[in-house]
Amino acid sequence: PWVFKEIEERRVWDISATERLDMMKEFAAFGLEHWGTDSQGVSNTRRYLLEWQSFLHRYIPAGILEVLPQRMNDRPPAFVGRNDLETLMASSLARDWIKISEMILGPTPDDFTFVPKHKSNSYED
Numbered sequence: 001p002w003v004f005k006e007i008e009e010r011r012v013w014d015i016s017a018t019e020r021l022d023m024m025k026e027f028a029a030f031g032l033e034h035w036g037t038d039s040q041g042v043s044n045t046r047r048y049l050l051e052w053q054s055f056l057h058r059y060i061p062a063g064i065l066e067v068l069p070q071r072m073n074d075r076p077p078a079f080v081g082r083n084d085l086e087t088l089m090a091s092s093l094a095r096d097w098i099k100i101s102e103m104i105l106g107p108t109p110d111d112f113t114f115v116p117k118h119k120s121n122s123y124e125d
Helices: 002-010 016-036 039-056 084-089 094-105
Strands: none
Touching: 002 016, 002 094, 016 039, 039 094, 084 094
């Protein structure tokens, strides 16, 4: 979502974890508006949010990178975020994505499971 702003302003935007969480909250709000706030609507929204997180977790904040601009084929370095939320968002574990979804949509049902449909093979975690 912020790539368009980076292109328009011709600069690298060091987006914070809080700003990214706000984008996820907005995404969830759109999902709830579309599917409704009943249990099925929340379930659909959570599933799409978690699938989106399967892509978002690979984002490395510009403030952590040693060399700018980053190149598409660079392997991501191992890193610890500048705060706990940033580290949680960088996790490749689906259970951590579920924690983030619970921050936005509330607790998951007891029988909830999530297996991402997408698994990038461009690099190993």
